[in-house]
Amino acid sequence: MELLNKISLKGMGAQPKTGSFVEGTGENAKVLPPRSLAVIYGKANSYTVKQSQYGDSFQFNGVFEATNAQTGEIFRSSKVFLPNVIADLFTAAIDDADGSAVEFALEIGAKHASNAFGYEYTVKPLVELQEADELAQLRGVAQKALPAPAAEKPAKGKAKE
Numbered sequence: 001m002e003l004l005n006k007i008s009l010k011g012m013g014a015q016p017k018t019g020s021f022v023e024g025t026g027e028n029a030k031v032l033p034p035r036s037l038a039v040i041y042g043k044a045n046s047y048t049v050k051q052s053q054y055g056d057s058f059q060f061n062g063v064f065e066a067t068n069a070q071t072g073e074i075f076r077s078s079k080v081f082l083p084n085v086i087a088d089l090f091t092a093a094i095d096d097a098d099g100s101a102v103e104f105a106l107e108i109g110a111k112h113a114s115n116a117f118g119y120e121y122t123v124k125p126l127v128e129l130q131e132a133d134e135l136a137q138l139r140g141v142a143q144k145a146l147p148a149p150a151a152e153k154p155a156k157g158k159a160k161e
Helices: 085-096 136-147
Strands: 035-052 055-068 074-081 102-112 118-124
Touching: 035 074, 035 085, 055 085, 085 102, 085 118
Parallel strands: none
Antiparallel strands: 035 055, 035 102, 055 074, 102 118
């Protein structure tokens, strides 16, 4: 496992090269099938909009882990950059969570496209995007440590029914 300042497809070595979904040239050109690039999962609790030469990108903050689908390398970071195709959904979910983290797990892939890069990203959710219950595990441990509530005793002088 490698710790990164930020997880991005480029930083993981998973970003496709321009034109990598076409083999050959001219009439002999063959479009290659879609492929998986990475699995990224974690809990996001905020985001920051960053400006780049390619337009706005979204840095999500929280705790994240990613696996490069080709090499199997695992990466961890407190920041992740996801393809813009999913950014709107994530920013809305984080805004709606009112400070709670949002859990996610995604398979990021790419397929051929007729654009300047020759590909576009695909995103396959592996779990439903949901607000995280940050204390769920600790709550379960704490409740097991508590003694069971005492059974109510009938009041004196009253007959049991």
